Amino acid sequence: MDTKTQDRSTVGRRPASRDRAGVTDRAARRGRRVEASCDGPSLDREREKPPEPEEGRPDPPVDLREALFNDGATGPASRIQVPMERITRLRGLMIDLDPGKLLPDNGVFPPAEDPREFLRGIQAVLDRHPLARDAEVRATGTGLHVLVWFEPAVELKDAADQRRWDSLIKLTQATVPSDPQAPGITALTRAVGSVNAKNGARVEILRPGTPIDPQRVVEFAESVRAAPFRTVAGILLGSQRVTPCPFCLGPRSTFAVLDHAGTCYSCGKLGLAALYDAILSPEPPAEAAGTAEVGRSRKPSKQGPKAAQRSPRRG
Numbered sequence: 001m002d003t004k005t006q007d008r009s010t011v012g013r014r015p016a017s018r019d020r021a022g023v024t025d026r027a028a029r030r031g032r033r034v035e036a037s038c039d040g041p042s043l044d045r046e047r048e049k050p051p052e053p054e055e056g057r058p059d060p061p062v063d064l065r066e067a068l069f070n071d072g073a074t075g076p077a078s079r080i081q082v083p084m085e086r087i088t089r090l091r092g093l094m095i096d097l098d099p100g101k102l103l104p105d106n107g108v109f110p111p112a113e114d115p116r117e118f119l120r121g122i123q124a125v126l127d128r129h130p131l132a133r134d135a136e137v138r139a140t141g142t143g144l145h146v147l148v149w150f151e152p153a154v155e156l157k158d159a160a161d162q163r164r165w166d167s168l169i170k171l172t173q174a175t176v177p178s179d180p181q182a183p184g185i186t187a188l189t190r191a192v193g194s195v196n197a198k199n200g201a202r203v204e205i206l207r208p209g210t211p212i213d214p215q216r217v218v219e220f221a222e223s224v225r226a227a228p229f230r231t232v233a234g235i236l237l238g239s240q241r242v243t244p245c246p247f248c249l250g251p252r253s254t255f256a257v258l259d260h261a262g263t264c265y266s267c268g269k270l271g272l273a274a275l276y277d278a279i280l281s282p283e284p285p286a287e288a289a290g291t292a293e294v295g296r297s298r299k300p301s302k303q304g305p306k307a308a309q310r311s312p313r314r315g
């Protein structure tokens with residue numbers, strides 16, 4: 001890949017200057033996600049609000065989930081969710097993309113409330129991703145579920161297999177600006193045709209996928225571990241040399257992508273944390289302590305700062 005001039009104005013409005021030391025903070029927390037063994041049943045942070053009634057039509061099923069594990073059961077989350085220990089077959093992996101967790105003005109992975117517009121904006125990134133390019137994309141009512149289906153399914157014979165695949169999935173999730181609190185192998189997607197009780201939106205497939213050999217996940221993880229910054233920046237920026245530098249936008253500046261960091265004459269060395277900080281909305285300070293559980297216990301507030309950032313600017 002050669003020098004590429006970004007046609008977007010900038011990666012983010014804020015200079016990402018707080019990560020001179022390389023991969024820290026958010027990226028480190030993401031690393032811990034990879035190490036996490038078991039998070040128990042997925043906390044799907046859903047609400048109890050009933051959907052708007054539709055006159056003259058039979059009520060569609062509400063908030064049905066579909067498991068990506070075992071027999072792929074469909075039903076209410078309370079019925080089909082199981083802990084990691086009971087997952088013996090893995091049918092796919094899910095990347096949860098929530099526009100509310102993205103900075104509205106970022107030019108790399110632009111959010112949009114309309115799911116089709118959101119997908120259009122991030123399509124190029126997904127197409128560059130070695131796994132997501134073959135994924136089914138499902139509109140969930142609040143964002144997108146990127147579903148990479150496996151053929152054949154992965155048989156998980158013991159706890160070590162369960163932990164290993166949970167780590168592989170969390171590592172994969174961390175290679176795009178996805179929900180950092182998403183579960184790994186215990187994830188549930190929303191069932192096609194059901195209604196999201198939060199807003200009455202019907203779950204639908206926006207883009208069909210092609211199942212992949214799960215060995216590709218293992219190979220992708222190896223490439224990420226060998227050159228984390230080069231792999232992720234290549235996916236997100238689409239180039240190993242970006243002119244002008246997307247962080248400082250300096251005249252004649254160039255951002256060069258290396259294995260473990262990127263460099264610019266003005267910005268110095270920037271790691272994955274800086275890259276993600278230019279794309280993802282800030283996480284609450286409670287997580288500065290560094291435990292994923294702190295983040296997990298957080299109840300998202302509709303009145304919080306993220307709600308204010310939620311709406312992308314449109315003309």
Ligand SMILES: [Zn+2]
Binds near residue numbers: 245264265266
């Ligand atoms: Zn720069």
